Every structure is written in C-alpha cells, then in structure tokens.
Amino acid sequence: MASFSKYDTTNGERWLLKITITDPVTHEKKRTTRRGFKKLSEAKAAAKIIEMEESKIKYNLKAHVIFKHIFEEFEQEYSKHLKPSTIYRKSIDIRKWILPEFGEKRLKDISKNDCQRYIDFMSTQLKSYKPIVIQAKNIFDYAVRNNYIESSPFTNTVYPKNTLYESEDAVENFWTKEQSLHFLKSLKENENLKIYAMFRTLLLTGLRKGELLALQESDINDKTQNLTINKTLYYKPDNTYQILKPKTKASIRKLHLDDETYSVLKDLIRQNKKLRLQYNVQTENKFIFIKETSFDPFRNSYMNEVLNKLCKRYELPKITVHGLRHSCASLLFAAGVDVKVVQKLLGHAHIETTMNVYTHVTTEQVEKTTDLLTDYLKEKSSGGQTVVKLEKKQ
Incomplete structure (x- = not known):
C-alpha cells in the first residue's frame, strides 16, 4: 500500500511516496521511501511500477527458493532409483563440493558467470572434477523441469582446456x-x-x-x-x-x-x-x-x-x-x-x-609391434651405418 505527501524544498514543492514491500521468501515487510517527484502523478506512476515489480516477483516466487532446498527435493527424487551405496557417495560429493558454493543462494541470483567460475575452480581442486560438475548441472536441470527457473545457468558453460593436473603423471591403472x-x-x-x-x-x-x-x-x-x-x-x-x-x-x-x-x-x-x-x-x-x-x-x-x-x-x-x-x-x-x-x-x-x-x-x-617391424627392416652394416636391404627383381 502506497501513501503520498508533499514537502517543500529550495527548488519548490516536491512529492514523496512511501510504500511497503514484502519479501517473497522471508515474508518480512520493508518500508521504502522515494522522493523528488515534481507532480503527484509522477509519484503515483512510480508507485505503480514498484507494485507491478512486486507482483512480478510474487508470480516468479519459485525462483527465490534457496538452492539447498531444491537439492533436498532432487535428492528425494533420485534416491528412488539408485542403490544406497550410490546415494551415499553422491551425497558426500554434493555436500562437500556443491552446497558450500550454491547452497545458501537463491536460484534467481545464480548466474552463468557464477557457474563458469565454479567449473574453473573445480578444475584446480580435483583431477576428476567433471562428475561433480555434472551433479551440479543435474540439480539445476531438475529445477528447470519443475518450473523453478526457465533455464539452467550451466547452459553454454565450458570446461577449461588446461588444468593443474595435466602435467602430473597418471597413476598406472593396470599392470603388465x-x-x-x-x-x-x-x-x-x-x-x-x-x-x-x-x-x-x-x-x-x-x-x-x-x-x-x-x-x-x-x-x-x-x-x-x-x-x-x-x-x-x-x-x-x-x-x-x-x-x-x-x-x-x-x-x-x-x-x-x-x-x-x-x-x-x-x-x-x-x-x-x-x-x-x-x-x-x-x-x-x-x-x-x-x-x-x-x-x-x-x-x-x-x-x-x-x-x-x-x-x-x-x-x-x-x-x-x-x-x-x-x-x-x-x-x-x-x-x-x-x-x-x-x-x-x-x-x-x-x-x-x-x-x-x-x-x-x-x-x-x-x-x-611398430618397433619390432622397424627393427626387422633395419640391418647394421660393418661400418655401423643403418641401411635397409631390398632384394632386386630377377
């Protein structure tokens, strides 16, 4: 509800409006004052814009949901289809690597740039970081499917070409x-x-x-x-x-x-x-x-x-x-x-x-095998030079 009042300035009369805005998530009421309108009609027009914005926010209330609440819904959904061991392993990764970054943020406040920075950061923390990034993407995809947001902020993000781990020697994954x-x-x-x-x-x-x-x-x-x-x-x-x-x-x-x-x-x-x-x-x-x-x-x-x-x-x-x-x-x-x-x-x-x-x-x-073939074709001469001998056609 908006109220209007007139006040004097050195430049003449001006109008101010006072309007109460309700936070769509916390439901806390906040009183806002806007000043400097030359006419009452300008103040009323400004109040109407504020009310329309508030109405739009209420209409898009789902986008104000905290990420961790979406994760809890997502966890309940996917746990129906996975083994307990898989659920436990994924939950550990999510709680260690994803929730600290996004957990307390509203969905509407998480941008593509935030997600790209997250991918870049993860590439410096873990050698096998992509599965965890995919888990984060899956949660945002769940939010899209359930109409919390229109599109995922992970859309069109990219994996960095170079990571700190590329120069490291890979652990042998099989023995001879x-x-x-x-x-x-x-x-x-x-x-x-x-x-x-x-x-x-x-x-x-x-x-x-x-x-x-x-x-x-x-x-x-x-x-x-x-x-x-x-x-x-x-x-x-x-x-x-x-x-x-x-x-x-x-x-x-x-x-x-x-x-x-x-x-x-x-x-x-x-x-x-x-x-x-x-x-x-x-x-x-x-x-x-x-x-x-x-x-x-x-x-x-x-x-x-x-x-x-x-x-x-x-x-x-x-x-x-x-x-x-x-x-x-x-x-x-x-x-x-x-x-x-x-x-x-x-x-x-x-x-x-x-x-x-x-x-x-x-x-x-x-x-x-390639080395064996090369050795087969090579033959050392008495002078120590390496030559290839080919038989002449009869």
Whole structure:
C-alpha cells in the first residue's frame, strides 16, 4: 500500500511516496521511501511500477527458493532409483563440493558467470572434477523441469582446456604380465593366507571390491570349482553393512576358478571355520574375507590401504583395487580371449566398457609391434651405418 505527501524544498514543492514491500521468501515487510517527484502523478506512476515489480516477483516466487532446498527435493527424487551405496557417495560429493558454493543462494541470483567460475575452480581442486560438475548441472536441470527457473545457468558453460593436473603423471591403472607375476609371487612368499587369497582372487577374476567382500562360503561349488557372483557388500555411514544386488544384471555371473585360487580360498575357509570353533562364534553369513576380531566382512577402504602398502613394499607402480580388475582384463586380452568373453567374465553391462579397456591395452601393443617391424627392416652394416636391404627383381 502506497501513501503520498508533499514537502517543500529550495527548488519548490516536491512529492514523496512511501510504500511497503514484502519479501517473497522471508515474508518480512520493508518500508521504502522515494522522493523528488515534481507532480503527484509522477509519484503515483512510480508507485505503480514498484507494485507491478512486486507482483512480478510474487508470480516468479519459485525462483527465490534457496538452492539447498531444491537439492533436498532432487535428492528425494533420485534416491528412488539408485542403490544406497550410490546415494551415499553422491551425497558426500554434493555436500562437500556443491552446497558450500550454491547452497545458501537463491536460484534467481545464480548466474552463468557464477557457474563458469565454479567449473574453473573445480578444475584446480580435483583431477576428476567433471562428475561433480555434472551433479551440479543435474540439480539445476531438475529445477528447470519443475518450473523453478526457465533455464539452467550451466547452459553454454565450458570446461577449461588446461588444468593443474595435466602435467602430473597418471597413476598406472593396470599392470603388465611381468608385474602381475611378480606381485603374486611376492604375496605367496611373504604375506599371510588371507592377503594372498584376497589379491590373487581380485587379480585373476576381475571382481569388484563389493563383489569380493560379499563372497560367502556357499558361493564356491566344490564339484565344478565355479564361483557364483550374485551380490555386493555396502557399508552404511553408521558402520553397519548391507548385502545388495550387484551393479547390473550382467554382474550376476559364474566364474571358473583355477586350481591354485580355488585351493587358497578353500584353505581360507577352513581357517575361518577353526576361528569360529575356537571362539565359539555362530554367524548368520559365512563371509570368506572377514575381520578376525568381529567376523564381519572388511570395509572397501581396507583393500586399497593394504594394496598401497604392498605396491611400495614390492616396488610396483601404484594401482587401485579397481586397477587390478583392469589388469585382469588386460591379461585376458593378451592371452587372446575374445572381447565378448571378457565382457561376460567381468560382468560389464555394455560392450563399450570392455572395449575402452581393450583399446587402452592394444595401444601399447601396437607401439611395440611398430618397433619390432622397424627393427626387422633395419640391418647394421660393418661400418655401423643403418641401411635397409631390398632384394632386386630377377
């Protein structure tokens, strides 16, 4: 509601208006005064513009919603379709990297420039920053779909061409045949049964971390030496674990164990049985890879921690547990196994995933083949010069 009054100045009479504006989000009322109008009609016209702007703001009220409230809606929506482990991982990233930047801002106040600056900043913080940026984009896309904003401020933003990480040496994501053999030999000679069984199984079967930790004694068929993979293990934030379905339908599979891997797994099972008898413990799930103190399965992080120490101990390139899965694939390809068979063994839902590994591995093989061809064509003369000999036509 606006009110008008006349006042005197050295330049003559002037009009002022007083109008109350309500914040569309907080609903707080704020009294605004405008001065200097020569005519009452000018003051009324100004009041009408202010009221129209306020009406427009109220009409576009959704754009005043705080970003973190949109995230909460978004989280409820996507959590219906994802595994608890995926939800937990994504939520950690969002709360650590996205909410501190956008959380307290209104949607209407977040511009394209803000989003571009955010992308540029993230590129200096993380090597794999793009998945987190995509998560931020997804939240804004949700806001667009639900009519909070007309368009996403991430539209037409770009990823920087150069980052601080481009000059860093990439962590090796797979081992060669020689490195793999050295690793297995070192484990067998120096480590305990559990460590040897764990990492031999990972390297020679290509199991995912959660799949290995979910293995139970009943998953091994003694007649066929087949291993059944039909579940995965997830540790919740409260330190309790949950057995879930595997990543995809393709992840449900049977693998034939080589004699030694079968043998060490059976030895480990016998060792676990002795421990249960010794401590008089009955467990509902007889996991193969267990903590001796609680008989619960290990956490995913345990394997990476141990593997980091093993890489240093045996002077091997640093690799992740997932890198052992990649190494398994590379060894299968090097042994001449068909791509479709490797896809089935590793439980890849899409052949493109398998082909990405295949391309990586064969690139190195192609480079070696080119060197062999060059060496074949070259021959050193007695004078030490390198020449190419070609047979003359008869």
